Amino acid sequence: MSGLHVYCLTAGAGPPVGLAGIGGRRVGGWSAGGLCAWASPLDASPAPDARLLRVHHDVVLTAFRDSAVLPVRFGQWLPDPDALATWLEREGERMRSELERLRDTVEFGVRVAQREEEPHAPTPPRHEQPEPREYLRTIARRRAAKREGLARRDAVVGRLSSAVGGLVREERVVPTAPGDLAAVAHLVDRARVEPYREAVARFFQRQAPFCAEVTGPWPPWSFVA
Amino acid sequence: MGDAVRTVDPSEHVALVDLVNRVLDRGVVVSGSVMISVADVDLLYLGLKLVLTSTERIERAQARAEEPPALPPSAP
Secondary structure, three states: OOEEEEEEEEEEOOOOOOEEEEEHHHEEEEEEEOOEEEEEOOOOOOOHHHHHHHHHHHHHHHHHHHEEEEEEEEOEEEEEEHHHHHHHHHHHHHHHHHHHHOOOOEEEEEEEEEEEEOOOOOOOOOOOOHEEEEHHHHHHHHHHHHHHHHHHHHHHHHHHHHHHHHHHOOOEEEOOOOOEEEEEEEEEEHHHHHHHHHHHHHHHHHHOOOEEEEEEEEEHHOOOO | OOOOOOEEOOOOOOOOHHHHHHOOOEEOOOOOHHHHOOOOOHHHHHHHHHHHHHHHHHHHHHHHHHHOOOOOOOOO
């Protein structure tokens, strides 16, 4: 019997007929413990690449459109349906509680960047030997610039949290991509998506030179316990 | 939204960085294994390796930037 690659968990809703997943394999529903796991039969755990991540993401999005969903991390492969059923029975109560907590919520990602490069103080070319006093001033300037950069980042994230706080259930600081100043994930009630988007837009219109890329609505990837 | 904010709907387009940050790093863990650690060499593995290399380069560059400039050959 083939193993199973698992995409997500729902409270009972199964995948639509004909939904294809990784490798073109049918996505089926395996139910136990009051949960339904969306999974595809695969002989081995698939090695991740960009295309397969998108397929996994698309299957989770399909579930997310119609029901509360707990996304499952890519690479979660079980050797047979019995192993999946055992896990669902064991973790059913905890997962059902998570589904209830995250019901009718969506995730937004906010990546904050700075529009223009800050002007840097000119530094002498490496081959020139600075005078001792200038040497100490250079160190002091660099340390001050670093402190100021970190303070600006913390300040903008703090102001953003305050600006959208009433519209956000939970916030997570997430790893930044190269070039980004900060990145956060917000858990937002579905009913508050538009007010949230408007609040974020209003906030960044007053925060030059900072700008943001807002992605969402996502399934609540960053908020699953 | 204004120019200060760009919005992206993940059902229409998603950047690889956002996808990797979520699909590979978050979500329910069923089997307890982390696939990336046993992956064969493939596009994503190579991509992550490039990111790691890039991070190291950034860290080296930061370390160089924080190095005190060379002392003068003789203090007055």
